[in-house]
Amino acid sequence: MTALLVAGMTSDAGKSVVVTGLCRAFARRGIAVAPYKAQNMSNNSMVVTGGSRDGRGATSSTDERFGEIGRAQWVQALAAGVEPEVAMNPVLLKPGSDRRSHVIRMGQPDGEVSARDWQTGRQRLAESAFAAFDDLRSRFDLVVAEGAGSPTEINLRSSDYVNMGLAQHGRVPTVVVGDIDRGGWFASAFGTLALLDEADQRLVAGFLVNRFRGDVDLLRPGLEDLQRRTGRPTYGVLPWHPDLWLDSEDALDLQGRRAPVDGAVKVAVVRLPRISNFTDVDALGLEPGLDVAFVSDPQRLADADLVVLPGTRSTIADLAWLRSRGLDAAILRHAAAGRPVLGICGGCQMLGTTISDPDGVEGSAGAVVEGLGLLDLVTEFAAEKTLRLHEPAGYEIHHGRVTGERTRGAVTGTMVHGSLEDDAARADYLTAALGITSGASFPEARARRLDLLGDLVEEHLDLDALLDLAQDGAPALPVVTGGLA
Numbered sequence: 001m002t003a004l005l006v007a008g009m010t011s012d013a014g015k016s017v018v019v020t021g022l023c024r025a026f027a028r029r030g031i032a033v034a035p036y037k038a039q040n041m042s043n044n045s046m047v048v049t050g051g052s053r054d055g056r057g058a059t060s061s062t063d064e065r066f067g068e069i070g071r072a073q074w075v076q077a078l079a080a081g082v083e084p085e086v087a088m089n090p091v092l093l094k095p096g097s098d099r100r101s102h103v104i105r106m107g108q109p110d111g112e113v114s115a116r117d118w119q120t121g122r123q124r125l126a127e128s129a130f131a132a133f134d135d136l137r138s139r140f141d142l143v144v145a146e147g148a149g150s151p152t153e154i155n156l157r158s159s160d161y162v163n164m165g166l167a168q169h170g171r172v173p174t175v176v177v178g179d180i181d182r183g184g185w186f187a188s189a190f191g192t193l194a195l196l197d198e199a200d201q202r203l204v205a206g207f208l209v210n211r212f213r214g215d216v217d218l219l220r221p222g223l224e225d226l227q228r229r230t231g232r233p234t235y236g237v238l239p240w241h242p243d244l245w246l247d248s249e250d251a252l253d254l255q256g257r258r259a260p261v262d263g264a265v266k267v268a269v270v271r272l273p274r275i276s277n278f279t280d281v282d283a284l285g286l287e288p289g290l291d292v293a294f295v296s297d298p299q300r301l302a303d304a305d306l307v308v309l310p311g312t313r314s315t316i317a318d319l320a321w322l323r324s325r326g327l328d329a330a331i332l333r334h335a336a337a338g339r340p341v342l343g344i345c346g347g348c349q350m351l352g353t354t355i356s357d358p359d360g361v362e363g364s365a366g367a368v369v370e371g372l373g374l375l376d377l378v379t380e381f382a383a384e385k386t387l388r389l390h391e392p393a394g395y396e397i398h399h400g401r402v403t404g405e406r407t408r409g410a411v412t413g414t415m416v417h418g419s420l421e422d423d424a425a426r427a428d429y430l431t432a433a434l435g436i437t438s439g440a441s442f443p444e445a446r447a448r449r450l451d452l453l454g455d456l457v458e459e460h461l462d463l464d465a466l467l468d469l470a471q472d473g474a475p476a477l478p479v480v481t482g483g484l485a
Contacts, residue, residue, distance in 0.1 A: 003137055004470040005167050006208075007147035009178035009188040014210030016072040017453065018177050018238070019146045023080035024454030025463055026142060034140040035076030038129035038162040039091040039148055041101065043276030043313045046074040047387050047395040048084045048107070066387035067107020068092060068397060071279060072146070079450045082140075090132035091125045094313055095274065102313070106132070109385050126161035130169050137170065142470060145172065151204075152195040164200040173474040175235055175466070177208040185209065186222055193230055194480045205474040208461065209237040231478040236461030244452060264291040265434055268304035270327060270347075271296045272318040277311040277397070280344050283420040284308075286440040287430070298330035305434060306340050307331055309347025311417060315379075315400065316362050316369055319350050328372060335374050340410040340433035343375075348413030349400050352377035359383050361399045374411045377404025393422035 006022070008015040019035055026033045045068045069089035077084035086107035093101040093113070103110045105128055136143050151163035151174070159165075167174050176192055178185045189207050196204065207226070212219065216237050223234045269281050271294040278294075285292045293300070301307055309331070312318040322328050335341050343351040352371040359365060361381040371379075379400040388396040394416040406413040410433065420426045420442075427438035457463070 002141065002467075002470040003133075003143040003145060003170055003172045004466060005145045005147060005163075005172045005174040007151040007163050007174050007176045007204075009150060009176055009185075009192050010182075011149050013179045014177050014208075014238070015146045016076070017244070018208060018210065018457075019144050020072075020076045020079045020450070021238075021453040021457035021461075022144050022463075022466070023076050024450050025457045025461075026144070026467070027080045027082075028454060028458075029463075031467075032082070032141040033080045034082060034136045034143050035073050035080060035088050035146065036133055036136055036143050037070060037073050037089050037146040037148065038133065038166050039093065039125065040070035040072070040089050041093040041095065041148070042070050042072070043094050043274065043311075044071040044279060045069060045092060045094070045104070045277065045397060046071050046084070047389050047397060048074065048086060049389070050085050050107070065107075066389065068104045068387060069107065071277075075450075076144075076146075078446075079454070087132040087136050090129045094276070122159040122161065126159070126165070129161050129166070133166065133170060142467075147174075150192065151176065151200070152192045154195055157197075157200075164196065164203065167203045168199065171473060172203065173205045173469045174203050175206050175208055175469075176204060177210050179210050180219075181211040181213065181240060186226060189226060190229065190480070193232070198479050201479050202477060203474050204232065205469050205477065206232040207234045209234060211240040212237050213240045230480050233465075235466055236457075238456060238460050241452070241456060244449065244456070264289055265305045265436060266290075266303060267292045267306045267308060268295045268301050269293065269308040269310055270301075270322070270331075272310065272312045272346075273321055274313040274318055275310055276313045277345065277417045280310060280417050280420060281308055283426055283440075283442040286442060286445050287436075288439050289436055296325065296327075298326045301327070301330040301334055304334065304339070306342065307334050309341070309343040309350055311344050312346035314362055315346040315349050316355060316357065316367060318346065319355070319369065319371070322350070331372060332374070335409075335411055338410055340412070341374065342429075342433070343411075343413040345396075345398055345415055345417060346400075348375075348377075348406065348415055349379040349402060351375040351411060351413050352379055352402070352404065355379045355381075355400070357381040375404065375406060375408050375413050377402055377406060377413065390416055390419070393425070394419040 006015050006018050023033050023035050047066050067086040070092055073089040074084045090106050092104035095101045100114045103113055147163040178188050227233050267284055267290050284290050349355055350371055351374045353373050356368040379402050381399045382401055386396050386398050395418055396415055423441050430436050430438050
């Protein structure tokens with residue numbers, strides 16, 4: 001019956017990493033812990049069983065409908081050792097353009113929201129989010145909630161249900177994490193607190209440092225001074241670690257995975273503007289003989305051994321972008337030379353002959369465009385979304401209905417995300433396409449990463465104090481103004 005909110009000083013501050021680590025560490029103590037994020041904005045999602053629109057979690061074992069949640073919450077559930085479910089991410093926004101997002105509510109498509117109507121459209125989403133949070137809280141010993149962006153988005157506070165709005169709803173004590181590797185951590189910590197109103201400040205109990213490099217003793221005087229000024233402690237300092245990377249939530253940092261050996265096989269993943277589920281290539285990045293890079297320049301495809309066209313939230317728009325940059329010609333030259341091309345979901349659709357959108361799912365109703373013509377398949381978008389899980393690995397999330405052959409020579413298409421995470425399937429593909437032998441196990445690598453994160457959290461964060469905070473609530477704390485205390 002306890003809960004803790006991990007908010008962030010900025011986007012990409014380390015909230016997902018901290019929540020994942022806390023889930024792993026608390027689960028090791030025998031605590032039934034559930035991750036939660038009221039609203040996620042990401043095109044990286046995962047299919048789970050038990051989708052629902054009624055604002056409740058998937059509590060019935062007979063409800064086998066599929067639902068969609070953010071990839072980060074799915075990984076956090078794995079870290080906690082519990083079954084992922086839609087209540088863990090009741091609202092998922094999937095950007096379709098710079099100003100409009102597709103809404104997934106309780107795992108199911110629920111229309112669109114634009115920047116203009118965002119404020120007015122949040123009440124219904126908030127109701128579902130709060131109901132899901134209350135449901136999880138009733139069924140688990142501890143809920144570790146992840147905020148979104150910064151809790152000090154003062155322009156959005158009146159309709160916030162993800163950060164301090166959630167904290168006020170459940171009287172949830174909050175800790176704020178910041179990435180010190182970016183610089184300005186102390187100013188961000190103080191400013192985040194000082195800009196909150198009095199009621200919200202009362203729920204912010206302290207801070208966390210993420211990605212610290214160096215001697216903590218040099219940091220300690222600043223942390224002590226921050227506590228003197230704010231009355232709030234710092235509950236730990238997580239170090240930067242070269243082996244710590246998790247399934248990504250968004251496309252803020254697509255750096256690829258560089259091979260440690262000379263003469264590695266080069267894999268070029270086309271960095272589409274609306275790229276989605278790019279974790280599909282994480283398993284390739286673990287292979288010691290592969291050098292995986294995300295590229296948007298056709299010249300970067302010239303020396304690639306394998307070109308990957310990943311998923312996208314807007315196939316037709318991203319295909320037009322591909323052509324505008326000359327990437328289509330580069331891909332065609334690559335395929336004409338007999339070198340392998342792999343298309344996944346939206347990328348698979350691009351490889352076909354035609355893509356039609358009779359109902360305007362992606363934009364203009366009745367649109368028909370030519371694909372790259374490398375595969376003899378056609379795609380027609382339908383209003384109803386396909387959600388499906390595959391064993392032993394893989395899942396489908398798409399509106400496109402694809403018919404035809406999905407292999408021609410060295411060109412392969414698949415509508416199944418995550419299939420490369422299956423070691424046997426990946427080994428077969430690498431042997432057939434590139435003539436190389438797989439040298440990695442993805443499930444083992446993910447388990448090692450989660451255990452490493454759990455170890456770091458146990459060693460560097462005050463877990464006992466955080467658990468007491470979750471159980472007892474935020475203590476009486478002073479209010480901080482914009483001036484120095």
